[in-house]
Amino acid sequence: MLFIVSIAVFLIFFLLPRIGGATADDLASRYVGKTADAAQIHNMAVHLGFTDPLYVQYGRFLSGIFVGTDYSTGPTTVHCPAPCLGYSFLQQTPVLPDLLDRFPVTLSLAVGGAIVWLAFGVSAGVISALRKGSIFDRTAMGIALAGVSLPIFFTGLLALNIFSYTLGWFPPGGSYTDFTANPAEWAYDLALPWLTLAFLNAAAYARLTRAGMLETMGEDFIRTARAKGLPESTVVIRHGLRAALTPITTIFGLDIGILLGSSILTEKTYSLNGLGQYALQAITQNDLPKVLGVTILAATFVIIANLVVDILYVVIDPRVRI
């Protein structure tokens, strides 16, 4: 799977521009940033091997990931240790350590937000389904519609303005304390981003849970469960919700996978130094190795998430076999 991803990434970054008419020099110019002159660019092109056949380039790319590469820019040789996801010439550092540095931020944001939105979303969905048509249902679905429709930078900035700067209940954007340093501080700093993320996503999950529950609660086995004399709470949770869980789990897995790789908007809104911001900077700076590195990492997360979801399917539903 990853192999296919690496080929895809490689082709997108190296082949498509060629098809589009770019020369080796044009490609190299992306690597040196905006301020190099023509000779430097051509030098770079040769040294980076863009003049070599495509399969050689790919081989070099792959081997770089496993054993590291040496980049020689004339007098100096820089070694990029394995696993080498790229070397940023602009910054003169390998890409991977930066990624690892920023990963905990994105991870904290994603996981914390996920727990909050799951808790709110699923419970709101269950209650809405049980009280279909009631005031709660209509209000909850209305809020859900707002959450799904409003972009995160709108809700985020609004939340920051009201809760952080005006009311002062939460710290301003840009605060982040490492979990290992101070867990309480960590949670407090991330509370507002989590709640904003939750507002956006809980909506989708509430609607999904509601639909799933409405369908499940009409099934025959619910009638059997009641006929056995089970209390309604057991019927709803152990029989109803359990059966409705499958689509929720799938979507959740995919959401986490995607969020880990690219929570650009949330991070930008709250000025958090995560992978999303990293990717944004890399793109605006035209720093291709960084972009490549982040893409591969993000793709890896999505693939792992997919795998986990597939396994979970089997755990949840015994009728499914791998």
Add this chain to the structure above:
Amino acid sequence: MTEQWDPPRQRSFLEVNDLRVHFNTDDGVVKSVDGLSFKLERGKTLGIVGESGSGKSVSSMALMGLQRYAKAKMTGEIWLDGEELLSADDDHVRSLRGKKMAMIFQDPLSAMHPFYTVGQQIIEAYRIHHKVTKAVARKHAIEMLDRVGIPQPSSRVDDYPHQFSGGMRQRAMIAMALSCDPELLIADEPTTALDVTVQAQILDLIQDLQQEFGSAVIIITHDLGVVAEQADEVAIMYAGRIVEHAPVLAIFDRPLHPYTQGLFRSIPGISGRHDRLEAIPGQVPDLLRLPSGCTFRDRCPQAIADCAGVAPPLEEHAPGHRAACIRL
């Protein structure tokens, strides 16, 4: 003048008096069950026969108290072992469900939860009414599976419903329903989803268990053959009312109500040559717009003008044989 002393009438084990189950919908009131009355003793089997929409399933769900979840308007009386159920509170009826009265359903594959093993579901049914450990309940579950004729019960107890064949699955559901020794068993079309050969086995099983536990059984079906096999008494339902109620031999020997006669006529015979199947013309009436008077009059070959007047009461026309028709 001396006063007559009437000893209090002994109620039957199950006595239903003028049960009405109405649903308020946006389109009007749906009168699913409109005046149901019958009695049933322990150890006896009542067969309720009717087409879809006759109210047979709705009435059995009402007996179990399951209509409370559907926000139905119920009037009348349901007496079970001397206790009136319609006026009892939800929690009390719930405590009786599964323990005093149990129900088995038509399609065991959809009626059992697909994500839990058969054992887990039987254990759950048992532990709700008995305070025992999981181990004790599991032993009981294995015993029940054995009792209903499932081979290798100690390993099958950990299988999921989809891993059983149709007949075995229905047996498993029967095991689940009987796990608490209910005194009333309601079987809603228990054999409709099964092969014919398996049907006979399941019916035999129900009969055996009835003799063993001494329970009262209500079998709901549209199949007159099943009724002939199992039932002591038969009640024919049409559009929410009983139109004929008699001992099984009497009803097969001499059906009185035109609807029952129509049902019997529509059974294809093996002997002789038949060109067309005999069907009762027309359709079951829309429960939102029932015809006045006798609800069957639009399809009845013996209908007269008076049939549109008052709904005919269920009256006895032969010993133990009641029918609702003014033409009798």
